[in-house]
Amino acid sequence: MAGVVTGATGVAASQLVASLLSVRESPLVAVAEVAIRATPGPLASRAIEVLGSSAKPLLVGTIVVALLAFFAVAGWLWARRTWASVLLWVGLGAVGLGAVALRNGTAPSETLPVLTGVAVWLVAMQVFAWVLAEPAPSADEPSSDEPVADAPGRRGFLAAVATVGLLGACSGVTAQFLERRKAAVLDRRRLLRIPGVTQRTTPARARIGVPGVTPWRTENDNFYLIHTALAVPAIDPANWRLRIHGMVDREIVLTFDQLIARNLQEEWMTLNCVSNEVGGQLVGNAWWSGVMTRDLLREAGPLPGADAVLQTSDDGWTCSTPLDAMTDDRGAMIAVAMNGEPLPLEHGFPARTIVPGLYGYTSACKWVVDLEVTRFSDVQSYWTERGWAEQAPVRLASRIDVPRSGDEVPSGRLAVAGVAWQQTVGISEVQVSVDGGAWTPGRIASPSTDDTWVQWAADVRVEPGEHRVRVRAVSKAGEVQTGVERNPLPDGASGWHEVSFTAVDDDPL
Template sequence: MSSESTTTPPSAGLSRSQRLGATALWAGLGVVSTLLGMAAAHLVAAVTTPSASPVLAVGSQVIDLTPTPMKEWAIRQFGSADKIILVGSVIIVVLILAGVAGVLARRRLALGAGLLVALVALAAAAAVVQGSVTDLLPSLVAAVTGVASLWWLHGKASATKAGSVARTDSSQHPSRRGVLIAAGALAAAAAVLGGAGRFITNLRTGNVDITLPEPASPAGDFPEGLGDEFGQITPLRIDNEDFYRVDTRLDTPVVDQDSWTLTIDGDVERELTFTFDDLLEMDLIERDITLTCVSNSVGGEFVGGARWLGVRLTDLLDMAGVGDTADQIYSTDFDGMTISTPLDLATDGRDSMIAIGMNGEALPRAHGFPARMIVPGLYGFISATKWITRITLTTYAEKSAYWTDRDWATDAPIKISARIDTPQPLEQLATGETIIGGVAWAQQSGGIDKVQVRVDGGAWQDAEMGPEVNNDYWRQWFYRWDASEGGHTVAARAISGDGTTQTPARAMPFPDGASGIHEFRVTVG
C-alpha cells in the first residue's frame, strides 16, 4: 500500500523521542524544499527583475500595508537595519510554514505541496501588485522547484523506516542517512543558486562608470573639515557608500541610462522628453547640499552632506512652460512611486536640480541612477525622488502622491537641528578634558551660525564651529568639556544664521519631521 493511501498513522508504534525525531526530519524536508525554491526564484529574479524575488515582493507589500506608526517605530528601533530585519522576518515566517508543510507531507504529500503552493501564490500576487504579470516568473519557478523537491524527498523518506512504520524491514529500503544526504544535496544546491543570484544582482547593481561633464556653475573649493583630532565627529562630506538610504524599496533598482527618459507633462505649454544624453549636454550646476529624511529622529543617522551635479529644475520647467494652475510637482519614478513637491518652494530661487552626479561620480544606483530630484531645505519624502522618470505639473486637489495618501505633510521644510556624535549615550568617559561634538543643519534659514552645549541643565555655552560651506550644508562643531566624576547630562542646540533657535518642543517624525533637543546621559570616572 502506498504512503498516500495508508490509513495507519505515521507515528504509530514509535516512542516519543522517535516521533519528535521523525517530525523534525519531515519539517526539515519542507524547509530544504522551500529554500531550494526560494534560491531558484532569486536567481531568476536576479536575471530579470530583482524586486520580483518572492521574499522581496512579499516584503514590499508588507511595507505598503504597514500603518505609519508601526513604520516609524521600526525605523526608530532598528535604524538603517529595518529592511534587513523585515526581510529576515519574512524568511523566518516562510521557513516556519515550510516546516509545517513538510510535516503535513508526511501524512499526505498533497497537503504539504498545497501549503507550499499557497505560500508561493501569496508571493506571486505581491509581485503582480508591485510590478506586472511578467514578474510572475520567479514565483512560478519557486513553486515548481519547491514542490518537485518535496515530492522527491517525500518519496525517499517514505521508503525508510522513519518515514513509514508499516515497513519493519528497513534494510530493503533507503536508509535515513540516505534521506539526509539527499536533503543535504538540495540544501547545497540552494546555497549555490542563492549565491549565484546574489552575485548576478551585485554585478547588475554595481555603480556605472560614466565620465561626467564639467559643471557650468561649479561649487568651488571644499573645506577640509575638523580633521583627525575630531575623528569621532561625522565627516564634513559623506562618501557615497556611507550615505544614508531610506526609501520603500527592498532591492536596488537597475535602470538603463540608454533607454531612460524624463518626461515633463501636465499643466505645461509643451510636453517634453529628455534622454540621459540630453541632460549631459545641458548647463550643469554643482552644489554642496545636505539631505535629510523626515523619518530622522532627534539625533538620528538619516542625514548627510554631499556634492551634487545636475540640471537646474527651473531650466527644465522653463523649457516646458509651466501653466497658471499648477501648485504641485508630481514626480514619478521608474516603478510608479510618486512624490509631491510644492511648486512655489522648488522654484523660489534655491538650487533645486535633477541630479546625475554625486561626489564627483555618476549617481550610485542605490541613490537614484540615472537621475533624481533634489530640492534643498525640504525633507526627502517631498523633494528627493530617486530613479525619476516623469514630472507632472498639477494641483494637490487633482493628484495625491504616495506619502500624501498616508497623511504625511505636503509642506515640510527641514527643521533646525544639532546632533551629538561624541560622546555616545550612556558612554563611560574618563575624567578631564572631553570633546563634545557633532554636526548641525539649518537649511533655508541662513545656515548654522552657532551651536550651544549644556551640561547638567546649566547655562548654554557656545561651541567652537567647524568651517562653513554654505547655507544648504551642515556644519561641524565641538565643545571642550572638563568632565568631572559622576553621571552627567549633555545636550546641544543649534542657532541659524537668521537668529532662529532650535526648538526644545518634542515632536515625532510624523507628519512633518521630528524636533527637540538631542540630550542624553553619560558616566565619567
C-alpha cells in the same frame, strides 16, 4: 524533508527566472518589500532608530524562517490531505504574486518567476509522492511491522531529495551568476566620466577647528542610508529614462546622455531624514552635481492648478514634492554625482532628486524615473499613506559632537562643539547652556551657502563633577530653536540636544 527541499528549490527556480528576465527583484524580495510598506509609520520609524541597517536583514531572515516552516507543513500535508497541501503551495504563490503586483508599473513578465516557483513546488511534490508510494502487499505475502532499511521507496526518496536539491542548487548558482549584471553596472559606473563634474574640498571658512566635531563634508561611504529597497536597483545608464508628464504643456522623456548634456550645476547641500531623532546621525553634507529641476519643469510647462510633483523611483517608491520647491531658486536638482564621482548605487545611481529645505521622504527620490506634475489633492505617496505629513520643511536643529555623553573631560576651560542646520534659511547663532544656566553664544563657521549645516563651537568653564550641556540654534530668519520635545512622526523631531559628562581635576594633588 520533501517539503523543505521542494520549497527551497522552487524559490531558487523563481530567482533564476527573475534573473533571466532581468526582473529587478525576486518574489522573496518583493514579499519583504511589501512587508516594509505595510509597516505602520511609527513602527517603521522605531525600527530605523533601534535596528538601523540591521532591520532589513532581520526582516528577510524572519521571512525565510517562516517560509521554511510553511514548506515543512506543506510537505507533511501532502501524504495526508493532498488538497490542503496544494492549497498551501498555491496560497504561498498567491502571496508572491500579490507582492509583485503591488509594485508600480509591474509588467506581466514579472509574474513568471512566481508562477515558475509554484509549478516547481507542485511537480516536485508529486515526484516525491510517486517515489514514496509503495504497492499494497499481496494476499499471499504476510505483512511485517519490521522496517526494511533497503526499501525501494526510501532509496528512491533519498535519490529524489538529492536530485531536486541539486536542481535547486544549480538554479541558485546560475541566478547568482546572472547577478553579475550588477557587477557590470558597477563597472559602467567606475568608468563613467560626466562632463562638468568637479571635485571640491571643504572650504576653509566652513571649518571650526575643534577636534572631534563632525566633518563638514560627509564622505560617500559615511553618508547615512535610508530607503525601502531590499534589492538595490542596478540600472545601466544606457537604459535609464526620465519621464516628465501629467499636468504639463508637453511631456518630456530624457535619456541619461541627454540629461548630462544639459547645463550641469554643482552645489553643497545637506540632507537629513525625517526619522532623525534630536541629536541623531541621519544627516550628511555633500557636493552634488546635477541638472536643475526648475529648468526641466519650466520646459515641460506646468499647467495652472498644479501644486505637486509625484516622484517615482525605479523600485516603485514615491514621494510628493511641492512644485514650488522644484521650480524656485533653491537649487533642487536631478543629481548624477556625489562628492565629485557618479552616484553610488545605494545613493541612487544613475540619477536621483535633491531638494534643499525638505525632509527626504517628501523630496529625495533615489533611482528616479518619473516626475508627474499633479495636485496634492489627487495623490498620496509612500510615507504620507503611512501617517506622515504631506509637506515637511526641515526643522531648525543643532547637535553636540564634543564632548559626547559619558566622556570624562579635564575641569576648567572646555570646548563644546557640533553642527547646526536649517537648509535654505541658514544659521545666525548657536547658544549653549551648562547645567541649566544662562544661554551663552558660541561662534559658528561661515560656509558660503545656507543650504548646508554649519560647524559651531563655544568655550565654557566646568568645575570637577557631573555636568549637563544643552544647545540651541537661532536661524537667520530670527527663529529660536524650540525646546519642546516631539517625536519625528509626523513631520520631524524637535527639542534641545543635551549630553552629560564628568569633569575631573587634572592635578588632584
